[in-house]
Amino acid sequence: MTSKLGGYMGKMLDVNLTTGKVENYWISDDDRQRFLGGKALAAKILWDELPPGVCPLSPENIMVFTTGPLTGTGAPCSARFNLSTKSVATGGIASSNCGGDLGIRLKQAGWDGLIVRGAAKQPTHLEIDGAKVRLRSARKLWGKNTEEVQAGLGRKVATAAIGQAGENLVRYAAIMVGERALGRTGVGAVMGQKKLKLITVTGGDHKVPASDETGLRESIRKWTAILKSHPTTGEQLPKYGTAGLLTGTNATKTLPTENFRKGSFKSWETISGEYMTENVLVKNSGCRACPIRCGRVVEYQKREIKGPEYETLGMLGPAIGNSSLEHVIEWNYLCDLYGLDTISTGGTLACAMELAERGLLKDDGLRFGNPEGISEMIRRIALREGIGNDLAEGAMRLAQKYGAPELAMHAKGLELAAYEPRGAVGHGLGYATANRGGCHLNGGYLVYLEALGPITMDPHTTKAKPELVVMQQNLMEAISACGSCIFTSYPVIPQLAPRWYNPHGLTAAAVDKVFQGLRFVLVSQGRLGPGALPIHPPFLPHTKALSALMGQNIHMGRFLAAGERGFVLERLFNLREGLVSADDSLPPRLTDELQDPSNPDSRVRLDVMLPRYYKVRDWDARGIPSERLLRKLGMEFALGMATRLRVDNSPHRARRMALRAREEESVQEQLKGARTAAPR
């Protein structure tokens, strides 16, 4: 059952590490049209293949790597692929998106994606060479860092490897894909439990089939021009990388400082993107077919290595009180070597520092602004040595253990990214409702509309924020599903000529009112369904490119509906696994304490925004998607589960809580046997 649609190779690879069996995995064109690919399609595969209640660190958990239809077509910024699994950080869905070469190589090898099941007894290397698939011993690689594991394999081989952190099941272990990372949600730990040290993909010369090759090339040409002419994708990101954002988050008080106690940092200049560009930048780097090239190569101790991006700068900089760019570069490099997510590493260190400041955690070195001992602490986290073993559990579990759970800056167990949401309250709602936990991208990245982008609105008002969060979450889910980089969403907010828009003039006030008034329009559109927007907006070239590629009219309505399906299915997956509406929350520091005592709106009013958010999404008061919504989206397959969740009452909920507790016990059992020795 191959595909009649352009953009797909027609099959996925299905590998069972326990049995060694290698099979094809087939997806229907119906699912492809409904979910497109990426994280949305991965959610459908998880829904179908993973029974409820599976321990994330068990052979029963599965890893689903998916590309999107645009991956490997030459469309701008379309080197992306996704990995979804059950999260060891949240107990809900894990999804992590990555650039680099792996997604493109998979499609060249003839695969739309890869499913990994079971667990090997010995360290294993999964080798994909076109249609040939082999499981090889990786015993000699076990205990080695990601650079050592990936070295010498050649430019034609795409790699995905775990370091010692993944081997040791650190809850925020990453998978390194060359120098890029499947960073968030602890996917490296899931790979480590499976004893899968390395995946390599090479071979094959398959070309992604396009229904209308000429139309696709024309769309790509126009799309590239849009990205190059927009101030963020054409100027800021190429010039300063994502690091250039730090200047803006600091100015708008959205830069998390000292474990999110403040929103700006007095020594921001020495870790800014401008400082990096002027002092250590060697050159830009980027994925294949990317006109933005946001990656940085910097000089560090007479070597050229990957420079930190914004999130890393924020979380290993101001979040722990550090103002030294050189230290951030060093720690970023160490995290990559060990295979650790830099956001969660920073968030956990910040939490540990505040615990130490309050005398709850005894470690003389852990102090805001003290860089001494951080490199060693990163090593101890990766190897789960001493107190590093506690930090390897992430901020939420660390703070619980030391008696101050309120000091963990997380949502659903995943550490928040580098935006202080009291300076952009809609962004806070996004954190609380993101399916994978405290993620800015899965949350809809509202800070762009609230504080940073070319056109912004009042960042502290709660008006229209639920509607805009829903719109942005669906849009970003769709963009991710089609295989595009999220950065291609930025031109959705165009740079208007000064005669039309002045960001400090009356037009700014008018636009702010228009944004707030959008709440009526967006709700109406959402109720009407996928057919309500049969247009191809010029600022969103994805729809035209997809239509030419797939041979279907993927207009704006269908595109957004695909994103909404993915988001709703991830939500149902979380509910099925025992998460509840109370998990759509933020730490009390962000919801109850004012960031600026002179501004009564400088806190995240979830009490106001969350009920409205549920209503806009057509979810009930407990955050369960309605039957009407599921029928509107053509997700009848989920009606049974949704009904069971709706009739759920406290005993059921208690059972689901017990399920989560049992899962946690299983995880702890796995952790006991997981430690490996690694050289210093």
Next chain:
Amino acid sequence: MATVKLLSHMATAAGTAEVEIEAATVGRLIRILEERFGDEFGTLLKACKVIVNGRSVVALKLKRTPLRPGDEVSLLPPLAGG
């Protein structure tokens, strides 16, 4: 005197990252900056958000936002990342 932070490429255009300016309102401050740093800077300035003590003037009184001694005003071009 308000302290004006010229951020990102605004600093390159002005040749300095920070200036002190005496102005009663944001509107007056913008006019002084345009006069001091010229047309090219003025063009870039038209796309900038103005942030007074961490708050966008959109949420204050736009160009009529009063300035007090010691206020920090940031001129912020559009940015994104993630």
